[in-house]
Amino acid sequence: MNRFSRLSKLSLIRNLHLLVADFLLIPAVIGISFLLRLNASDLGPYVSTILVFAILSAFAKPVVFFFFGLYRHYWRYASTNELISVVLATLAGTVVATLLMYFVTSLADFRPLPYAIPFLDWLLSTFLIGGIRLSVRLLANIKAELHGNYRPAGHPRSERHVLVMGAGDAGAMIVREMQSNPSLGFVPVGLLDDNRAKLGMVIHGVPVRGTREDISRLVWEEPIDEVIIAMPTAPGQAIRDVVTICQAAGVGCRTIPGICELISGQVSVTQVREVHIEDLLRRRPVRIEGNEAEGYLKDAVVLVTGAGGSIGSELCRQIACYHPSQLLLLGHGENSIYRILLDLRERFPHLAIQPLIADARDAERLREVFDRYRPEVVFHAAAHKHVPLMECNVAEAVVNNVCGTRCLLQAAEVLGTERFVLISTDKAVNPTCVMGATKRLSELLIQDAARRTGRVYAAVRFGNVLGSRGSVVPLFQRQIAAGGPVTVTHPKVRRYFMTISEAVQLVIQAGAIGQGGEIFVLDMGEPIGIVDLAVDLIRLCGLEPERDIKIAFTGLRPGEKLDEKLFADSEEPCPTCHDKILVARGGSIWNTERLARHLQELEALAKTGDDVRIRSKMQEISPEYQPVSMQMEAFRHAFVHIGDWEE
Numbered sequence: 001m002n003r004f005s006r007l008s009k010l011s012l013i014r015n016l017h018l019l020v021a022d023f024l025l026i027p028a029v030i031g032i033s034f035l036l037r038l039n040a041s042d043l044g045p046y047v048s049t050i051l052v053f054a055i056l057s058a059f060a061k062p063v064v065f066f067f068f069g070l071y072r073h074y075w076r077y078a079s080t081n082e083l084i085s086v087v088l089a090t091l092a093g094t095v096v097a098t099l100l101m102y103f104v105t106s107l108a109d110f111r112p113l114p115y116a117i118p119f120l121d122w123l124l125s126t127f128l129i130g131g132i133r134l135s136v137r138l139l140a141n142i143k144a145e146l147h148g149n150y151r152p153a154g155h156p157r158s159e160r161h162v163l164v165m166g167a168g169d170a171g172a173m174i175v176r177e178m179q180s181n182p183s184l185g186f187v188p189v190g191l192l193d194d195n196r197a198k199l200g201m202v203i204h205g206v207p208v209r210g211t212r213e214d215i216s217r218l219v220w221e222e223p224i225d226e227v228i229i230a231m232p233t234a235p236g237q238a239i240r241d242v243v244t245i246c247q248a249a250g251v252g253c254r255t256i257p258g259i260c261e262l263i264s265g266q267v268s269v270t271q272v273r274e275v276h277i278e279d280l281l282r283r284r285p286v287r288i289e290g291n292e293a294e295g296y297l298k299d300a301v302v303l304v305t306g307a308g309g310s311i312g313s314e315l316c317r318q319i320a321c322y323h324p325s326q327l328l329l330l331g332h333g334e335n336s337i338y339r340i341l342l343d344l345r346e347r348f349p350h351l352a353i354q355p356l357i358a359d360a361r362d363a364e365r366l367r368e369v370f371d372r373y374r375p376e377v378v379f380h381a382a383a384h385k386h387v388p389l390m391e392c393n394v395a396e397a398v399v400n401n402v403c404g405t406r407c408l409l410q411a412a413e414v415l416g417t418e419r420f421v422l423i424s425t426d427k428a429v430n431p432t433c434v435m436g437a438t439k440r441l442s443e444l445l446i447q448d449a450a451r452r453t454g455r456v457y458a459a460v461r462f463g464n465v466l467g468s469r470g471s472v473v474p475l476f477q478r479q480i481a482a483g484g485p486v487t488v489t490h491p492k493v494r495r496y497f498m499t500i501s502e503a504v505q506l507v508i509q510a511g512a513i514g515q516g517g518e519i520f521v522l523d524m525g526e527p528i529g530i531v532d533l534a535v536d537l538i539r540l541c542g543l544e545p546e547r548d549i550k551i552a553f554t555g556l557r558p559g560e561k562l563d564e565k566l567f568a569d570s571e572e573p574c575p576t577c578h579d580k581i582l583v584a585r586g587g588s589i590w591n592t593e594r595l596a597r598h599l600q601e602l603e604a605l606a607k608t609g610d611d612v613r614i615r616s617k618m619q620e621i622s623p624e625y626q627p628v629s630m631q632m633e634a635f636r637h638a639f640v641h642i643g644d645w646e647e
Helices: 001-013 014-038 044-067 081-109 116-146 169-180 210-219 236-249 261-265 308-319 334-347 362-374 387-392 394-415 434-454 470-480 500-515 530-542 592-609 611-621 632-640
Strands: 158-167 188-194 208-211 226-229 252-256 302-305 324-332 353-357 375-381 419-425 456-464 464-466 484-488 497-499 519-522 551-553 571-573 581-586
Touching: 014 044, 014 116, 044 081, 044 116, 081 116, 116 302, 158 169, 158 210, 169 188, 188 210, 208 210, 210 236, 226 236, 236 252, 236 530, 302 308, 302 362, 308 324, 308 334, 308 375, 308 500, 324 334, 324 362, 334 353, 334 470, 353 484, 362 394, 375 394, 375 500, 394 419, 394 434, 394 592, 394 611, 419 434, 419 500, 434 456, 434 464, 434 592, 434 611, 464 500, 470 530, 484 530, 497 500, 500 519, 500 581, 530 551, 592 611
Parallel strands: 158 188, 158 226, 188 208, 226 252, 302 324, 302 375, 324 353, 375 419, 419 456, 456 519, 464 497, 484 551
Antiparallel strands: 519 581, 571 581
16 A cells, blocks of 8 residues: 555656646636526625535545546546546546535535536536646647657457556557557556656556566566567667566566657557567667768769678668769679669669679679779678688688779779778687688788778778678577577687677768778677577577577587687777777788789689688788688588578
8 A cells, every 4th residue: 555655646746737727627617617507697695605616626526536547647648548537537526526515505504506507517627627638648649740650550469468668658659559459469457667757657548557676576466478668769788677577577578669660650569579689789789970971972973892781781771871873782692682772772762773793803894893883982891701611611712802802992993983991800800710811811902002092991890790691690599499409609709799780880980081091990898798699589589598498509610719809919999080989000011012912822822722821821911810720520510510600
């Protein structure tokens, strides 16, 4: 009872303005009722009656209203249930006040109430008391219409009792749609919110029953099938805490789409999805502010290599927002280029887009492309990136990642391309794998070209990109769906993670703030243990690690390290104009002629397929490359676990 008393007080304080309005309206309603029933000249004998009835009503009706919950409802989200509450509350209030009046009249010499007065009082009270409350909902609806909110039709589901975590706009919209579409099969039994000022409130007839700490209690007290997290602006830590509480309570957990979908008005119950690992980054997602990119992308001819890949395709979408004069999509896989082409034409019907099926290693084809379209900006995302696979295909890694970058740079230099951004990797820092070594050589090529031409040629180092093709998250999801085990190479393996959105922001900003020769790195916080990632994802699927899904350790794979670094020992991290973007200063600098000679020798070795000599030559060019000794058994191990490859 003490808890309920505290909640009621909080609710009453929140609606104090309605209580004051009622005290003013109730006597006015009494006066209006008498004026409607009697002529003004006939009111004289009823003055005492009017005053006593007004005073009794002013004190009795708010008490009745309180018990009917009129001071606990969140009127911004009022619905038919709240309207019924108003009608019943005003009827009960009129009955109580009338009975009190008849009792007082029997004790004192007052004119009795005309029979029509209670009826008029009830009608007017319902209209005015209800009207002032429902006007809050009306104003909210007008605001929603101005923002173009809509709710798409849903699909039938089996009935599930749910708690909604978050009593804000998103939570109210979710509850409302559950009620409006019973066929969806969701029954909201309560709202939760960490803002204690909302406790005890009622939204669309559903009470705010507690905070996140109350989830376990509520699940224990009654059958709850699921908790829906409606906190689109909450940081990952808050969502992770709620997920942990739900897991401990043995109840499933989902979340609604992000804030962009909420703003666009597309939040609905039909869009509730499983919690994604992107929601659980152990840091706030980085958002790089600034409009510098418009200065070099607007009205420019922009070429993206690897345009059909996960990073390349998102790059194309973001670049299109800056209105280039022409966007060139270059890729070797026709199907992936076709998919991004269709997507861009649908989203940007007025943008000039040119699909180009070409191999970045084909110098003649590249010269033809550059001569015909004259790109002013190039984003080079095409590369082989799978670490174990490249350990087994050393020559191919060199030809694609190093020779391909060299051919592209030569074409850009000859045709006068002013900006060139290479997508590199943290595996290029003190590399132990072939993929990392080839990316380090590509960085050297970029720095050399920038030094010779004075143009804005720069590189960007990524950590592991969540959601990209070949990344670890989709692999874990497939393994969990198959019943496990989830395979992790080593219990101490840690990686830096970033989202595709963060990666694309970094690439675009690098082209804007680069002066030439820089290697840009995004501040990705602390590295995350792959085991921790696996455990989180298993629990998000409503399962328990080791009990429901086993975690198996398979051993480090060819070329793999326990930890990655963002900067080499010879490099110094320096700030830029964006506090979340750093630049690597220092590192090895090659003489142009010597570098060209070594790369020609490397290219010749790649044609022979002699892996040992290729590795030796890469180590000669980049001494920080220290290849891990591999035996044939290790290679066979890589093939056995081919399904375990990650970016």
